[in-house]
Amino acid sequence: MREAEFTQPRPWEDMAPRVGMDTHPIWCNEIGQAQAMHLPSQINSAQPYPLKGLIGFGLNHRMWPGSDVMGDALQKLDFLVDVDLFMTPTAKMCDLVLPACTSFERSEFKMYAERFGIFTEPVIEPLGQSKSDTDIVFELAKRLAPDDDLLSTDYETCIDWMLEPQGIRVRDLRGHQSGCFLENVKAPPYQKYRKNGFPTPSGKMEFTSSRLLAEGYDALPVYTEPKYSPVSTPELAEKYPLVLNTGSRLPMYVHSRTFRLPWIKKLRPESMVDMNPIDGEERGVSNGDTVTVSTSKGSITLIANFTKIVPPGVISIYHNLPGAEVNSIIESDYRDPISGFPGFKSLLCQVVKQMESSN
Amino acid sequence: MTQLVFSFDVSRCSGCMACIVACQDQNDIISEATAFRRVSSLEESNETETDCQLSFLSMSCMHCGDAPCVMVCPAAAITKNEAGVVSVNRDLCIGCHSCELACPFGAPQFAEDGKMAKCDFCHDRVEAGLLPACVRVCSTKALGFGPLDELTENKAKKASTKIIRALLHKDHFEEKN
Numbered sequence: 062m063r064e065a066e067f068t069q070p071r072p073w074e075d076m077a078p079r080v081g082m083d084t085h086p087i088w089c090n091e092i093g094q095a096q097a098m099h100l101p102s103q104i105n106s107a108q109p110y111p112l113k114g115l116i117g118f119g120l121n122h123r124m125w126p127g128s129d130v131m132g133d134a135l136q137k138l139d140f141l142v143d144v145d146l147f148m149t150p151t152a153k154m155c156d157l158v159l160p161a162c163t164s165f166e167r168s169e170f171k172m173y174a175e176r177f178g179i180f181t182e183p184v185i186e187p188l189g190q191s192k193s194d195t196d197i198v199f200e201l202a203k204r205l206a207p208d209d210d211l212l213s214t215d216y217e218t219c220i221d222w223m224l225e226p227q228g229i230r231v232r233d234l235r236g237h238q239s240g241c242f243l244e245n246v247k248a249p250p251y252q253k254y255r256k257n258g259f260p261t262p263s264g265k266m267e268f269t270s271s272r273l274l275a276e277g278y279d280a281l282p283v284y285t286e287p288k289y290s291p292v293s294t295p296e297l298a299e300k301y302p303l304v305l306n307t308g309s310r311l312p313m314y315v316h317s318r319t320f321r322l323p324w325i326k327k328l329r330p331e332s333m334v335d336m337n338p339i340d341g342e343e344r345g346v347s348n349g350d351t352v353t354v355s356t357s358k359g360s361i362t363l364i365a366n367f368t369k370i371v372p373p374g375v376i377s378i379y380h381n382l383p384g385a386e387v388n389s390i391i392e393s394d395y396r397d398p399i400s401g402f403p404g405f406k407s408l409l410c411q412v413v414k415q416m417e418s419s420n
Numbered sequence: 421m422t423q424l425v426f427s428f429d430v431s432r433c434s435g436c437m438a439c440i441v442a443c444q445d446q447n448d449i450i451s452e453a454t455a456f457r458r459v460s461s462l463e464e465s466n467e468t469e470t471d472c473q474l475s476f477l478s479m480s481c482m483h484c485g486d487a488p489c490v491m492v493c494p495a496a497a498i499t500k501n502e503a504g505v506v507s508v509n510r511d512l513c514i515g516c517h518s519c520e521l522a523c524p525f526g527a528p529q530f531a532e533d534g535k536m537a538k539c540d541f542c543h544d545r546v547e548a549g550l551l552p553a554c555v556r557v558c559s560t561k562a563l564g565f566g567p568l569d570e571l572t573e574n575k576a577k578k579a580s581t582k583i584i585r586a587l588l589h590k591d592h593f594e595e596k597n
Contacts, residue, residue, distance in 0.1 A: 312436040324444045327454075328437050369463045369472040 063223045069093070078109055085401035087276055096401035098125065101134035101393055114140035116201075118161070118194055121317070122151045126403040127358070127393025128386060144197055147321065160191040167193035170220045170231070171240075176248065179240030180220075180231055278399065287407035288395060289357075291374075294409070301356060301409035303340065304375045307387045308405050311379060320381050332382035333366035336412060339373040341365060344412055351415045354378065356408060358392050361385040362415065376412060423485065423504035423568040424541055426555070427575070428478060432562035435459055435476035439554035439563060443480070446542055446553035453531045456480050456539035457554050478563060480554070481506060481527035481539040489519035489528060497536070504568075507540040541565070 073079070073093075080103050081096030082089045088096050104112050115135070120143045125131035135141055136154055143152045144159045152158045166187040171179050187193065192200075195216040202212035211222060217231050224230070227245040234241065250256075258264030262271045269280035286293040291302065313325045320326065334354055336346075346352055348367040353360050354376070363378065363385045371377045378387040388405075395404045443455040457480035464473040483506045490498045490506060497512035498519060508519075508528075515534040520526075528536045542552035550556065555565040564571060 312434065313438075313441070323450070324441050327444075328440060369465050370474060 063226065067219070067223075080112075081401055083109060085396075085399070087272065088400045091272070098396055098401050098403060101125065101127070101131045104134040104137055112138065114138055114142075116142040116144070117151070118144045120145070120151050121149060122154070123381070123386060123388060124317075125393065126388055126391040126395050126405065128388040130393040144194055159197055160189060161194045161197065162187035162191040166191065167195075168217070170234070172243075172246075173240075176243045176246040177240055178229070178234060178243045178246075179237070180234040182235070182238060273399070287404055289404075289409045290407060291409070297357065298409055301411045302374075303336075303410050303412060305354070305356065305387075305408050305410040306371070306375055306377045306406050307391070308380045309377055317381055329379075331364045331366075332362075332385040333379075334363040334412065335366050335368050335371050335377040337369060337371050337373040337375070338367045340376070340412070341367055344414060346412065346414045353413045353415055354387075354390070354410055355413070356390045356392075356410045359390040361387060361390055365412070365414075376410065422502075423483070424546075424566070425483065425504070425568045425571060426480065426552075427564035427566075427571045429562045429564070430475055430477065432560040433459075433476040433478055434560050434562075435461060435474075436559065438557045438559065439478050442553040442557035443539075446545070447537075453537070454529050456527070456529060456537070458526070478554070479525060482525055483539075483541065488522040488524070492518045492522040494518060505541050505543065506538070507543070508536050508538055510535050510537065 079089045079095040081099035084099055084102070085096040088094075100112075103109075115138055120135075122128055122131040122135055132151075132154065135151070140157075141155045142157045142159065143149075143155045144161045145152045146161055146163060148158065164181070165184045167183050169181045171181065173179075193216070199212065199215055202209065206212050211219060220231050227243065229243060229245060254266075259266050261267045270278075271280065274280040288294075289297055289301075290304065291298040311329065313328055314320060334352060338348070341347065346365050348365060350365045351362060352365045353362055361384075363382070378385075380387060390410070391403065391405070391408060395408060396402060397404065437459050439457050440455045440459060443449070443457045447456060449455055457478060459476055459478045462475045462477060464475070465471060483500075483504055485504070487498070487500055487506045490500055494516060495512045495514045497509045497514070498506060499509070500506045513535040515530070515536070517528075517530070517536075519528045519536055520530070528538050531537045542550075542554075545552060545556075552565050555563045566574075
């Protein structure tokens with residue numbers, strides 16, 4: 062199929078370096094993407110080149126470590142656009158907000174493994190001024206690349222073009238509302254490594270990573286202590302002795318998708334920090350007390366929730382708690398050097414009981 | 421008299437709380453009022469406190485055989501019908517909270533109008549041949565519903581089937597262990 066034409070129309074060499082390419086080259090090269098966690102750094106430093114404008118689809122600055130830093134960086138841009146379902150905190154910062162419709166209001170071609178395809182049918186027309194996010198992309202493309210024959214068409218025409226080598230048309234898929242088996246799509250070849258080898262520098266299955274070695278890392282997956290931990294930074298741990306784990310999952314939420322539903326929010330309405338009773342007692346904290354959780358970057362106020370799910374020495378804070386944004390107390394460059402992923406699960410903090418008068 | 425009951429298998433409950441959401445949906449509980457079903461967690465540690473066993477308990481009104489709320493209600497607003505369902509006539513309720521004091525399970529809830537509201541086994545759904553909303557939505561089938569004697573019989577059947585199977589495949593069973 063021709064979907065790659067849409068994901069990467071030009072080779073990387075013909076384009077500006079990906080965001081994060083200078084700091085996380087292994088990630089950028091291996092995954093073939095930018096490392097978006099590096100965005101605030103590049104906006105602030107203008108290195109290796111300045112960023113002037115940004116169009117986000119479901120952009121959410123609150124998922125960045127140092128969410129306040131990311132929020133400030135976004136507001137420094139000359140032009141900021143967000144395409145979103147909701148008027149989110151990030152959308153409120155934008156020069157322009159384009160309302161996207163939900164999946165109930167648009168069609169979408171989905172292709173699953175085992176050659177199963179489905180072209181979904183909308184249940185209702187898009188509400189208000191909202192449009193499907195792909196329609197927004199095509200409207201933009203018509204203005205940015207008016208000479209492109211394909212991008213000046215529409216979503217359905219492009220799906221037809223992608224599926225053309227297989228002789229599949231969207232209009233044929235429309236008759237199968239629950240999807241159908243696409244016999245013209247080739248199954249992945251069996252034991253294809255015998256012919257092409259593996260996508261590694263040696264072409265073989267590598268027990269040690271020659272790519273990591275070339276970048277100066279251990280070739281084997283060795284354990285490295287987090288940047289801040291009682292072992293790696295004992296002097297910092299004297300002031301901040303607890304390990305902070307953030308963003309664990311609650312069973313009623315799928316990422317942040319259902320955060321806005323009052324029925325679900327009610328199941329755990331308080332902004333709480335989960336801590337072991339042993340750590341609570343050591344600090345004179347009782348279950349239900351108001352406490353301050355501090356890191357070297359900042360502090361937030363929460364309610365202490367005693368639980369043995371977290372072992373002594375560790376506290377756990379879920380994300381999107383009203384009035385207590387845990388990402389705002391994580392340094393924005395607290396990232397894994399190889400992947401650029403934030404160290405949301407391993408940093409240091411302290412919990413202190415708030416005095417009655419400060420309530 | 422038949423007695424309709426909920427059954428609950430603690431080993432199956434994953435604490436997802438879908439039963440609470442289904443209850444709120446079915447009973448249009450949109451305000452700050454609590455659903456008629458609650459899920460609590462139980463944490464048990466070993467002696468050295470290094471391990472923690474977590475279990476969940478989903479509870480609503482038990483529709484008690486000898487319901488204390490029915491007895492204490494001064495307005496006779498709470499009744500138990502021939503199917504064993506304990507329900508409240510909200511037109512009669514005077515909002516005195518006596519039922520709340522008498523109930524050992526914390527089942528009676530008080531809506532914004534100050535009157536009591538509680539689980540009625542999803543009367544409308546059951547009348548239409550459907551399962552109560554909480555039972556219907558339970559993905560691990562921890563929650564069950566039906567007449568008391570049938571549920572007990574089914575459980576006994578299930579257990580004895582398992583025992584017989586284990587006996588029939590005794591050699592295989594021992595080999596594996």
